[in-house]
Amino acid sequence: MEQLKGKAIFGQVAIGKLFFYSKEKQQVTRKKVEDTDAEIKVYEEAKEKAIEELSALYDKALKEVGEVNAQIFEVHQMMLEDEDYNDSVHNLITSQNVNADYAVAVTGDNFSKMFAEMEDEYFKARSVDVKDISERVIRILNGGMDMANLEEPVIVIAEDLAPSETVQLDKEKLLGFVTELGSSNSHTAILARTMNIPALIGIKGDASWNGKTGIIDGANGTLIVDPDEETLEEYKKRLLEEEKQRKLLEQLKGKDSVTTGGKHIKLYANIGNVSDLASVISGGAQGIGLFRSEFLYLESDDFPTEEAQFAKYKQVAETMGDKKVIIRTLDIGADKQVDYFNLPKEDNPAMGYRAIRICLKQQDIFKTQLRALFRASAFGNIAIMYPMIISVDEVLKIKEIAEEVKEELKAEGIPFGEVEQGIMIETPAAAMISDLLAPHVDFFSVGTNDLTQYTLAIDRQNAKLDDIYDAHHEAILRLIGMVIDNAHKNGIWAGICGELGADTTLTKRLVDMGIDELSVSPSMLLRVKKAIRES
Amino acid sequence: MKQFNYVITDEVGIHARPAGNLSKLCKGFASKVTIEANGKSAEATKLMAVMQLGAKKDTEITVTVEGDDEENAANEVEAFLKENL
Numbered sequence: 001m002e003q004l005k006g007k008a009i010f011g012q013v014a015i016g017k018l019f020f021y022s023k024e025k026q027q028v029t030r031k032k033v034e035d036t037d038a039e040i041k042v043y044e045e046a047k048e049k050a051i052e053e054l055s056a057l058y059d060k061a062l063k064e065v066g067e068v069n070a071q072i073f074e075v076h077q078m079m080l081e082d083e084d085y086n087d088s089v090h091n092l093i094t095s096q097n098v099n100a101d102y103a104v105a106v107t108g109d110n111f112s113k114m115f116a117e118m119e120d121e122y123f124k125a126r127s128v129d130v131k132d133i134s135e136r137v138i139r140i141l142n143g144g145m146d147m148a149n150l151e152e153p154v155i156v157i158a159e160d161l162a163p164s165e166t167v168q169l170d171k172e173k174l175l176g177f178v179t180e181l182g183s184s185n186s187h188t189a190i191l192a193r194t195m196n197i198p199a200l201i202g203i204k205g206d207a208s209w210n211g212k213t214g215i216i217d218g219a220n221g222t223l224i225v226d227p228d229e230e231t232l233e234e235y236k237k238r239l240l241e242e243e244k245q246r247k248l249l250e251q252l253k254g255k256d257s258v259t260t261g262g263k264h265i266k267l268y269a270n271i272g273n274v275s276d277l278a279s280v281i282s283g284g285a286q287g288i289g290l291f292r293s294e295f296l297y298l299e300s301d302d303f304p305t306e307e308a309q310f311a312k313y314k315q316v317a318e319t320m321g322d323k324k325v326i327i328r329t330l331d332i333g334a335d336k337q338v339d340y341f342n343l344p345k346e347d348n349p350a351m352g353y354r355a356i357r358i359c360l361k362q363q364d365i366f367k368t369q370l371r372a373l374f375r376a377s378a379f380g381n382i383a384i385m386y387p388m389i390i391s392v393d394e395v396l397k398i399k400e401i402a403e404e405v406k407e408e409l410k411a412e413g414i415p416f417g418e419v420e421q422g423i424m425i426e427t428p429a430a431a432m433i434s435d436l437l438a439p440h441v442d443f444f445s446v447g448t449n450d451l452t453q454y455t456l457a458i459d460r461q462n463a464k465l466d467d468i469y470d471a472h473h474e475a476i477l478r479l480i481g482m483v484i485d486n487a488h489k490n491g492i493w494a495g496i497c498g499e500l501g502a503d504t505t506l507t508k509r510l511v512d513m514g515i516d517e518l519s520v521s522p523s524m525l526l527r528v529k530k531a532i533r534e535s
Numbered sequence: 536m537k538q539f540n541y542v543i544t545d546e547v548g549i550h551a552r553p554a555g556n557l558s559k560l561c562k563g564f565a566s567k568v569t570i571e572a573n574g575k576s577a578e579a580t581k582l583m584a585v586m587q588l589g590a591k592k593d594t595e596i597t598v599t600v601e602g603d604d605e606e607n608a609a610n611e612v613e614a615f616l617k618e619n620l
Contacts, residue, residue: 071552078555082583111583118589122547126586129551 001228006178006203007466008221009189010523013238014176014198018214018225019154020207021161028138031099039093043100046140047086051077053136072129080133085111101141108134143210155214157205171275176216178223180204182463193499196279196523202463249526253284257532259511265532268324268519270497274312277319279522284529287324289445289519290385290497291316293369294331297338303365309372317380326383326445326519328424329369331355350450350459355388360397370405374416383420385445390429395440424497426450431479438490444483445519448498452476471500477509484514495519507531537600537609545620548591551582553619558582560615566602568612579612 033039054077061070079085085107092103108130115127153175160181176198182189192199198218215224215235224231257267268289269280280288296304296312316325332338333354346352359366373384386398402421409416425431426447434444448471453460455476458469480496487494495517500506502520504527510518511532520528543549549557561568561579568579572594577584579598590596598616600609 075551075555078558078582079551082558083578083581084583114583114587118587120548120589120591122550123586123589126551130583 001231002225004203004223004225006200006221006223008218009192009199009201010197011218012198012242013218013235014155014216015232015235015239016153016155016175016214018209018212019156020205020210021156021158022207028101028105030102033093033097033099036094036097039100040090042141043089043093043104043137046100046137047080049140050133050136051080053140054080076129076133076136079129080137085130101138104134104137104141108138155216157203157209157214159205176200178203178205178214178216182461193502193521193523196521249530252526252529252533255529255533257286257529259532259535261511261535263511265511265515266493266495266517267525267529267532268326268495268497268517269522269525270519271522274315276522277316281319283522283525285323285522285525287326287381288316288320289324289326289495289517291325291327292331293327293329294336297330297332297341298336302340303368306368306372306375309369310375313372313376313382314379317376317382320380322381324381324383324420326385326420326422327373328385328387329356329373330359330365331387333358350453350461356386356394356398357388359386360394363401366401367405370402371409374402374405374409374419375414377417377419378415380417382417383422383442385422385424385443387424387447388426388450389423389437390427392433392436392440395423395437399440422492425483426454426498428455428479431483434483434486435489438486438492441492443492443517444487444494445517446480446483446494446496446498446500448476448480448496448500451479451498452500455479471503472506476500477513480510480515481513484516487516488514493517502528504528504531508535511535537605538597539609539613540595540597541613541616541620543590543592543594543596543620546592548594549585549588549596549620551586554582554585556619557585557612557615560611561608564600564602564604564608564611566600566605566608568608569599569601570596571599572596 054073058070058073058077061073088107088110089100089103092098092106093100112127112130112134115123115130118124153173155175156177158177158179160179161177174197177192178200180203182201189199189201198216200216200218200221200223203223209225212226213232215227215231217224217235227235256264258264266286268287269283269285270290270292271277271280271288272292273295296309313327331354332341333343333349333352337343341358343353370384373382376382386395389395399421406416420442422441422443422445423430423437424447425434425444428451430437431451438444449460452458452469452471452473456469456473458465460469484494493516495501496510496515497519501518502524507528508531518528518532545553558580570577570579570585570588572588572590575588577588579585588596598609598612600612602608
């Protein structure tokens, strides 16, 4: 049994098999093998398993991303069955008495070099495919599992997970995750909270943990590897206890989120994908206060088309019926990077070319999204929210573009509904001039994560600063108070969609300040409802 | 022995997927199918070797079929090339 201390992201318990995810090439060492026939059998079995995996990936991709994108997995299967490749592996094992993974590594290197030396770009690029199939077989030979194709629920251990990697994860098979890097405010952390998944950061993983049993204790930020019988029993009891608590909260379902003073607070949910809708509905949210549209861009290999976006927005609008769905326009940049945007690396991306700044410069991207959003508004109660605003000028420009889009749709005879348009208050500038912004918009939603990082001058990706990142800082609370007052003076509503909205130690204070709406992770809905009812 | 020439019309050339399908097709024949291009030759059943011919658009390839079912095999390979490459 081994105990490691980290920082908890989501304070609950998870018990399960550990899965070590490594981006680096796997280490292969040459070993002498006596029984070469047996070693060839080991290779053949691993190869069969790799082909099975690829075939499953092909089916999955076919359903999710279509035939063209799925083809690569079929090609990989064919390459693994290539005679020359297999002859080379067999030969190395028998003639040099080496282990199967070493033979595969050498063969993979040789074949990938042959392709890399070719002139034509297409054929050159196939060297990556050869490496890929070889690494798949080596991983299987070393007893590893496939991240995108997990067979059983696991706790994922990784150095770090990029948002583009977390979207690949099969959420059904994810019990929890433990990363070495990342701060408690990174997007991976937010994802953990959204998905209701216990997670720890600041723990360095070890490949030898693969397949061992592990426990995440989210209450005190501990990871226990290979627990003894007694510890395991204790945590199993804790899991049952948490389950019981959850059931108690369930009783609040269907009850109003109304304060002791009789004020109704709109309790909405934050989501990042269509697949989160089930948890919104089961959590009893009155609407969606923040639907991050980035997933459409992160999941795709190229700019998502108007039709593709429209289909998703429509699905959400229809699923939520007459309940409000606030969709935030593209918030790419900073720690959320997408290859095909071709954004140059910046020294200070949090203050760089991101979100609405991209949309106002590359208006074709923005217009495509707005067209999809307005079209979807005919099928439900959609509102649009714009991120990273710093000036009235930006808001006026945005509204002008939105008007153009509406005119175009009208001219084309395409229906759209009434759409509320609001802005996120996540820069100190926007908070300070909220009196000037309010006349031009329908609502304010405070993004407390960015507002905190900009106000306190603390990079939320910098784990070293986690201890002074004080979300309860008086400066933040005063800014929020100012935003609420300016909203009410202009007859619009103000809410919070940042992490602070789910902080139940602050609910009473926010209610006293006059907050109209709180939008929180689906997993926090009932807990926040409880806090509102006690305020 | 049967032999014929064919000029590649596919934009990318003999790329992975058709090369894989060609290899599957040729594994079903008793005859040996060889493809020559750019001064190199490869057995059609060997996907990676065929790709390494580097046969791009407008490359002329020579296909040689030798064996018991060469007549039928040559016809099928030619039909495959016309349809896919």
